[in-house]
Amino acid sequence: MSRQIVNLLAILATIVVNFLANFLPLNGLTTGEISGRFAVYFTPAGYVFSIWGVIYLWLLAYAIYQLAPARRNDEYLQRIGWLFAYSCAANVAWLFLWHYLLFPLTVIAMLALLLLLIAIYLRLDRGRSAASPATRWAVQIPFSIYLAWISVAAIANVTILLDYWNWSGWGVPGEAWFVVMLATGLAIAFAAAHPRRDIAYAAVIAWAYLGIAVKNTAPALVAIAGWAAAALAALLLLAVILRKRPV
Template sequence: MNSKVLRFANVAAIISTIIVNALANILPFNGLDTGSISDGFPVRFVPAGYVFSIWGLIYLGLSAFAIYQALPKQANNPAVAKIGWWFVASCAFNCSWLFAWHYLQFPLTIVLIVGLLVSLITIYRRLSSLRANASNADRWLIHTPFSIYLGWATVATIANATIALYDAGWRGGPLSDSVWTVILLVIGVCLAAFITLRQRDVAYDAVLLWAFIGIAVKQAAFPVVMGAAIVAAVAIAVLIVLAVIRKLPTQGRKALA
């Protein structure tokens, strides 16, 4: 693998992704805004509109990664080599998803967002062996951006699935929308707990906390969903505290005791 080609491809991939995302809402594709499409479905696992501002943070982090990995000093960075072409693949899935979403091809959106999720999981797992001994620069410019992106992709995949199922005519069977949303929130907390136990990843947990608070705000008219989202957010906050404590040196933990 030519590292120069890969590093150039990473830069081109994030630039292309940002441009496509901007055009999707400026034009917009198919005359529809990205957010207005999800608002058209009465599903409960959808956060308030302000929550989607996290895309700005995601693209800022990914742009920082692209610039950082392109620097001559990073030519032999093992973290960049571990990521390989999976970042380029994730950008391709991201852009393709936008076209499928705006043209209301919901079954296809599931395939594409799962592709995005798998790409990010692969990157995350490949980086996991380097996480403990990462330099501060690698931690903030490689590991953290992908933790945030994976956290949001987790939430987005669940939300996308609920919309695709609703569009296909499924209404939850014997369970109500609210009950299914509670189940999905529990799954989200379980995923966060798994990540916390394995990686102590505060950034990943923080994204879920942000999303669950947004769900509580958006679904305030549905007490069961709002209450479950608040409980889930509190559970995530506890996991974040535990992750922070576990990251502290032994002396720091004793001081807190």
């Protein structure tokens, strides 16, 4: 079976498993219900997770785009190799582990997914390799959106695991750790999006951080930090939009 067909089947399987995980639901729990069990600040408001629909539709568009016989030997698409199929497997694994409450293993699956997407992103050389409009929209942008969201999700996943373990924070208040995590996410976003003028990546970070701010209305430090971070994420998006394309 060709890599192109495997890629299409992989994303279709991922979409189906994600749908069934919440429709059945898997293990009697929806993804959001499990997340709601944990009082962590870094989780966005529920509506923010609608971005999964955008991600899956765009990844499906990529899978269909690369399926064309004329693109079988496309050198740019070959940079991705089998990494996309592996990332789908990691996504599906995470869903099962999450729904069966195996939280330590969810972090392993999430980090595997994150590393695979980073590898794809670097191989695509977003913002630096010349690409046609079709390639930008069908290949580069889907992975920018996916990686940006998983970057946020990975931080949230780790915070949930720490809450699950009743981690004391080494005596540091949770509000302070929240600020550290917000800053970490922004630093990663700046390093990824600004040099490459990756508007899609920055837009997802702004969307996620706005959702985090909306969700956290108290205590005061958390609310202020959340809105300050959301404002910085919006400024990052603006800076990326206004930045000239790399030569």
